[in-house]
Amino acid sequence: MINYLMAIFFLLAPSAAGADGGVVKVFKGTGRYRSDIFCTVKGDRIFKGTSPYRTDIMYTIKDGKVYEGTSVYESDVVMTIRDGIIYKGKGVYRTDILATVKDGKVYSGTSSYDSDILFTVDGNLTLEEFVAVWYSVVNIN
Numbered sequence: 001m002i003n004y005l006m007a008i009f010f011l012l013a014p015s016a017a018g019a020d021g022g023v024v025k026v027f028k029g030t031g032r033y034r035s036d037i038f039c040t041v042k043g044d045r046i047f048k049g050t051s052p053y054r055t056d057i058m059y060t061i062k063d064g065k066v067y068e069g070t071s072v073y074e075s076d077v078v079m080t081i082r083d084g085i086i087y088k089g090k091g092v093y094r095t096d097i098l099a100t101v102k103d104g105k106v107y108s109g110t111s112s113y114d115s116d117i118l119f120t121v122d123g124n125l126t127l128e129e130f131v132a133v134w135y136s137v138v139n140i141n
Contacts (some may be wrong), residue, residue, distance in 0.1 A: 019060075025050075026132045038136045046132045059135065061128045065090075079134075081127060086134070106134075 005093075024041040033036075039058060040047045048056040059078070060067045066079040079098070080087040086099040099118060102105045108116040119137050121130070 022130050024132070026136045030134075039132050041126075041128050041132045044128055046128065046135070058130060061131055064127070066131050079131070081130075101130075 013022075022042075026038045026041070027036045028038050031035070037050050042052075044061045045057050046059040046061075047053075048058050054070060057070050058071060061071055062068055062072055064081050065077045066081070067073070068076045068078050074090060077090045079085060080090055080092065082092065084101045085097055086101065087096040088098050089095075089096070093108065097110050098108055100112070102112065104116045104121050104123075105122070107113070108118055121133065125133065
């Protein structure tokens with residue numbers, strides 16, 4: 001599993017109401033400029049950077065599953081989220097657990113030890129927003 005730094009790496013900032021229509025941007029580090037945007041969440045889609053184009057959709061979220069690109073085929077499931085547990089692919093077995101989410105903390109695997117916290121989120125996120133942050137953290141390391 002990727003070696004995560006144990007801190008918050010991203011600032012999740014909802015856009016001003018009406019300006020972007022509920023768009024959420026995930027910034028790199030403490031960045032606040034357009035060039036610092038890692039990805040943008042629009043509805044159930046996560047776009048690369050600030051791109052609005054279908055060809056730049058990184059992930060689609062549907063029914064607790066995260067699909068590669070615009071796909072919603074079972075063969076393209078990259079992650080399943082159920083009851084605060086993140087499973088690899090379509091897996092739902094203990095051996096498929098990537099992380100456990102509890103009280104804003106994301107722990108490696110099934111752990112609940114502070115030493116195994118991958119990152120912490122201060123505030124509430126939708127599933128789509130959480131996935132954007134998850135993949136941002138994975139890709140920064």
